[in-house]
Amino acid sequence: MSERILSKRFGLADSHTIGVYEATGGYATARRVLQELTPAQVTDEVKKSNLRGRGGAGFPTGLKWSFIPRDTDRPVYLCVNADESEPGTFKDRHIMEQDPHLLLEGIIISAYAIGCHQAYIYIRGEYIPQIRRLRAAIQEAYGRGCLGRRILGSGFDLEVAVFTGAGAYICGEETALLESLEGKKGYPRLKPPFPAVVGLYGCPTIINNVETLANVPAILEKGGDWFAAVGANRSGGTRLFGVSGHVTRPGVYERPMGYSLKQLIFEDAGGILDGRTLKAVIPGGSSVPVLRADEIDIALDFESVAAAGSMLGSAGVIVMHDGTCMVRALQRLIHFYKDESCGQCSPCREGTGWLLKIINRIIRGDGRPEDVDVMRDVAEGILGNTICPLGDAAALPVISFVTKFRDEFEHFVRHKRSAVLAPVK
Amino acid sequence: MDKVTVTINGRSFEARPGQSVLQTALDNGIHIPHYCFHPGLPVAGNCRMCLVEIEGVPKLQIACGTTVRDGMVIRSDNDRVRQAVRHVLEFLLINHPVDCPVCDQAGECGLQEYYMLVGRYDSRFAENKVVKHKKASPIGRWVMLDQERCILCSRCVRFTREITKTNEMAIFNRGDHAEIDVFPGGELHNRYSANIVDICPVGALTCRDFRFRCRVWYLKQAPSVCPGCARGCNIAIHFNPERPHHAGGRRVLRFKPRPNPHVNAFWLCDDGRYSYPFIDDHRLRFAALREEGGVRQLYLRDALDRLADWLRSAHAGRTAYLLSADASNEELFAARKLLRDALGVRCLLPDTGLRTGDADDFLICEDKHPNSRGARILFGLGESDPVSPERLEAVLGAEPPELLLVNRADLPGPLRDKILAAGTRLVFLGTNDNATAAAAHLVVPLAVFAEQAGTFTNIEGRVQKFELAVPPLGDAAPEWSVHQGLAERLSVDLAFPGPAAIFHQLAAEVDAFRGLSHESLTPHGAMIRHE
Numbered sequence: 001m002s003e004r005i006l007s008k009r010f011g012l013a014d015s016h017t018i019g020v021y022e023a024t025g026g027y028a029t030a031r032r033v034l035q036e037l038t039p040a041q042v043t044d045e046v047k048k049s050n051l052r053g054r055g056g057a058g059f060p061t062g063l064k065w066s067f068i069p070r071d072t073d074r075p076v077y078l079c080v081n082a083d084e085s086e087p088g089t090f091k092d093r094h095i096m097e098q099d100p101h102l103l104l105e106g107i108i109i110s111a112y113a114i115g116c117h118q119a120y121i122y123i124r125g126e127y128i129p130q131i132r133r134l135r136a137a138i139q140e141a142y143g144r145g146c147l148g149r150r151i152l153g154s155g156f157d158l159e160v161a162v163f164t165g166a167g168a169y170i171c172g173e174e175t176a177l178l179e180s181l182e183g184k185k186g187y188p189r190l191k192p193p194f195p196a197v198v199g200l201y202g203c204p205t206i207i208n209n210v211e212t213l214a215n216v217p218a219i220l221e222k223g224g225d226w227f228a229a230v231g232a233n234r235s236g237g238t239r240l241f242g243v244s245g246h247v248t249r250p251g252v253y254e255r256p257m258g259y260s261l262k263q264l265i266f267e268d269a270g271g272i273l274d275g276r277t278l279k280a281v282i283p284g285g286s287s288v289p290v291l292r293a294d295e296i297d298i299a300l301d302f303e304s305v306a307a308a309g310s311m312l313g314s315a316g317v318i319v320m321h322d323g324t325c326m327v328r329a330l331q332r333l334i335h336f337y338k339d340e341s342c343g344q345c346s347p348c349r350e351g352t353g354w355l356l357k358i359i360n361r362i363i364r365g366d367g368r369p370e371d372v373d374v375m376r377d378v379a380e381g382i383l384g385n386t387i388c389p390l391g392d393a394a395a396l397p398v399i400s401f402v403t404k405f406r407d408e409f410e411h412f413v414r415h416k417r418s419a420v421l422a423p424v425k
Numbered sequence: 426m427d428k429v430t431v432t433i434n435g436r437s438f439e440a441r442p443g444q445s446v447l448q449t450a451l452d453n454g455i456h457i458p459h460y461c462f463h464p465g466l467p468v469a470g471n472c473r474m475c476l477v478e479i480e481g482v483p484k485l486q487i488a489c490g491t492t493v494r495d496g497m498v499i500r501s502d503n504d505r506v507r508q509a510v511r512h513v514l515e516f517l518l519i520n521h522p523v524d525c526p527v528c529d530q531a532g533e534c535g536l537q538e539y540y541m542l543v544g545r546y547d548s549r550f551a552e553n554k555v556v557k558h559k560k561a562s563p564i565g566r567w568v569m570l571d572q573e574r575c576i577l578c579s580r581c582v583r584f585t586r587e588i589t590k591t592n593e594m595a596i597f598n599r600g601d602h603a604e605i606d607v608f609p610g611g612e613l614h615n616r617y618s619a620n621i622v623d624i625c626p627v628g629a630l631t632c633r634d635f636r637f638r639c640r641v642w643y644l645k646q647a648p649s650v651c652p653g654c655a656r657g658c659n660i661a662i663h664f665n666p667e668r669p670h671h672a673g674g675r676r677v678l679r680f681k682p683r684p685n686p687h688v689n690a691f692w693l694c695d696d697g698r699y700s701y702p703f704i705d706d707h708r709l710r711f712a713a714l715r716e717e718g719g720v721r722q723l724y725l726r727d728a729l730d731r732l733a734d735w736l737r738s739a740h741a742g743r744t745a746y747l748l749s750a751d752a753s754n755e756e757l758f759a760a761r762k763l764l765r766d767a768l769g770v771r772c773l774l775p776d777t778g779l780r781t782g783d784a785d786d787f788l789i790c791e792d793k794h795p796n797s798r799g800a801r802i803l804f805g806l807g808e809s810d811p812v813s814p815e816r817l818e819a820v821l822g823a824e825p826p827e828l829l830l831v832n833r834a835d836l837p838g839p840l841r842d843k844i845l846a847a848g849t850r851l852v853f854l855g856t857n858d859n860a861t862a863a864a865a866h867l868v869v870p871l872a873v874f875a876e877q878a879g880t881f882t883n884i885e886g887r888v889q890k891f892e893l894a895v896p897p898l899g900d901a902a903p904e905w906s907v908h909q910g911l912a913e914r915l916s917v918d919l920a921f922p923g924p925a926a927i928f929h930q931l932a933a934e935v936d937a938f939r940g941l942s943h944e945s946l947t948p949h950g951a952m953i954r955h956e
Contacts, residue, residue: 353601
């Protein structure tokens with residue numbers, strides 16, 4: 001079994017309670033860090049670890065922290081992005097459900113590193129059990145002196161509050177998250193200025209994903225070098241891979257960065273459902289380009305997946321077998337992004353709606369020969385031209401689907417039905 | 426560093442640090458298409474029309490949201506940028522109804538403009554358009570909303586949020602069902618509401634007053650100054666000289682604000698904007714003489730003969746003149762030269778236009794005359810010298826003059842009756858009909874500000890020029906030319922060939938105006954010397 005950093009308590013009885021957490025070594029690292037290390041030393045260790053953001057973009061975490069202005073006289077905020085909403089992604093919920101104190105310990109150490117005394121956990125509103133777990137864990141942590149004034153025997157103060165979202169995918173985009181947290185409509189902000197300089201309430205703010213922060217205690221416990229060595233290339237540590245779709249054993253698997261995608265699907269997840277043939281894999285959450293079955297012999301780290309023309313993203317691996325109609329699959333994806341487009345900027349607002357109308361028309365049997373090219377062109381008009389990455393998230397699947405499975409789209413247009421016989425429902 | 430150098434489309438320009446790429450381009454005559462950007466509003470960056478390529482930056486960037494850096498190399502004219510902008514325009518048009526034939530914005534619409542500039546493609550949109558809730562739906566006294574024409578640039582929302590701070594508007598719903606609207610149950614209730622019609626780049630917000638009165642390509646413009654209050658907001662008068670069958674015969678159809686950073690920025694209040702009908706409605710077009718048995722219309726020259734006789738025969742000190750602060754500096758100066766200096770007429774300035782408590786902290790002033798400051802300076806009056814209606818009664822009623830010349834104002838009824846009963850000869854010089862005009866022994870028709878060139882001095886002492894938009898109606902004439910005609914008849918040596926020459930003489934004789942000329946007032950006016 002490979003190294004388990006994030007999931008080591010998963011499955012333990014009462015793993016979500018502070019008793020179990022402390023009995024298995026919890027809060028010891030935070031205690032030591034707060035008493036012995038300077039914030040700069042913490043940041044250096046995280047930089048050394050090659051920890052990269054687990055939300056999807058993969059930005060180096062230590063580097064992000066160092067963008068907080070040194071001499072700011074304004075409060076610094078830490079916002080934990082627990083809005084996990086990308087289709088195919090279901091990793092953060094397991095951390096919050098089964099090991100919420102690991103997240104809290106990560107928050108404590110990270111807040112200390114960036115000089116923050118108020119952290120917010122922005123969690124998607126549908127995560128009701130996870131919200132309860134988190135709130136209970138925070139209560140426990142306050143009761144045990146792990147949060148509040150002069151925590152863990154140090155002079156450091158930290159308050160943590162849970163803020164529940166209202167079900168908008170866009171609020172997982174970090175600046176829309178800030179707007180929502182401020183009580184406004186979830187519209188992404190223009191960048192620059194970046195949140196590290198002008199963030200929540202105009203103050204320096206770091207936004208980190210749940211899984212990102214849950215790695216921080218282990219980095220401080222065992223060292224940045226150790227963490228970097230667990231991973232591959234410039235991607236340190238492990239990932240919680242959420243494997244879903246047509247596999248025998250869907251679920252969350254913690255594997256080191258650089259792990260084989262093939263092995264993940266065919267060994268860990270038990271291979272393709274019903275003994276059928278693999279057709280396609282979306283390796284990093286629904287917004288990244290799809291890979292054909294012949295393109296999946298790759299290592300799962302940021303660099304290797306990028307070299308294969310896709311992205312590791314949120315490590316939500318969506319597996320599709322040969323019974324999948326790629327036209328209908330893309331229709332589901334477009335429908336999602338069209339529904340979740342905030343409507344602030346023109347290309348995404350109008351383009352996603354247009355794409356959905358075209359593909360719905362193809363599926364209705366009213367496709368026109370030029371539709372496939374128009375879809376690609378519309379997606380290219382969105383790509384890179386929007387305020388936030390939702391535009392790209394909608395465009396990339398379209399471009400990759402209609403390019404890599406063009407014959408299926410053309411077949412649907414020509415014959416007014418799917419190329420896949422007896423497609424799965 | 427107080428200047429940075431940037432290169433746009435191969436030409437280099439100096440820019441202020443902190444300035445946006447878009448503003449720099451616009452300042453230098455390079456037009457980068459844009460909808461959501463407005464120089465008077467905070468940057469939103471949502472329309473994505475102003476995408477440009479910046480050397481060293483992989484993605485296209487919005488010019489409105491990008492700050493210039495020294496040495497920045499920007500292109501807005503290559504194929505990559507053109508393609509992206511075309512895409513954005515296509516996106517904005519797919520759900521637009523393209524109902525130009527029945528849209529009042531046609532002719533001044535950003536969508537039409539940029540389609541001709543960067544679009545010119547055949548539509549590839551074969552789907553049904555999104556249907557929205559409101560078509561031609563009034564959202565306030567002056568503004569009509571059509572959500573389907575809206576491109577969601579949010580200028581109107583930002584205006585009500587940042588400028589009036591009244592927050593009536595917002596964008597509701599999301600994705601391609603997003604729509605602008607006022608909050609449920611509410612309406613636009615600020616005094617600057619029609620500005621959102623001006624800043625709307627498309628036909629989503631149109632003016633309820635102007636709609637369907639005239640196609641905008643029939644309109645001509647003249648730069649002018651709003652006569653609605655003492656602020657002196659800069660306006661353009663939009664008039665329709667050749668189609669009197671449009672708009673019920675009105676020649677002037679609307680005022681639009683003209684930017685002046687020292688006075689009104691980009692804005693105009695609704696009171697001022699919709700004060701324009703007086704230019705055409707209820708005008709005095711011809712001179713009239715009240716005689717035994719009724720009122721007789723007469724030529725202006727005959728009216729001036731009559732008035733000159735009356736002025737000549739009145740006893741010294743028994744003639745009074747009620748000035749109007751609606752008159753231009755030039756008109757007031759002519760009155761000062763002839764009536765006050767040459768004939769020794771007693772000149773009073775009634776403050777009939779004062780609406781106490783009506784001012785706000787933005788543009789609207791209590792004083793509803795455009796040239797009170799000019800009138801006070803030219804007649805050497807202090808702040809408190811203008812005569813209130815009550816004091817007017819005391820001053821005139823106590824010892825009614827033999828001859829009273831009233832300029833534009835409507836006298837309080839009791840006072841009018843009192844002086845008429847006392848045998849005073851009442852002469853009305855004015856632009857619009859009122860009860861005083863109806864009761865006067867002689868009416869002399871005057872041109873309104875839009876029918877002549879001239880200057881007003883605003884509340885802060887800024888002297889601003891306005892141009893002639895439409896010729897005077899009927900026999901109406903600028904007041905200065907009336908005084909000129911009287912001077913000739915009374916053998917007073919006045920030589921006023923025109924407003925520019927009068928201003929030249931005024932600047933030579935009146936300290937506060939010394940050094941100013943009509944030329945020096947372009948484009949933003951000039952301040953008087955401190956009194």
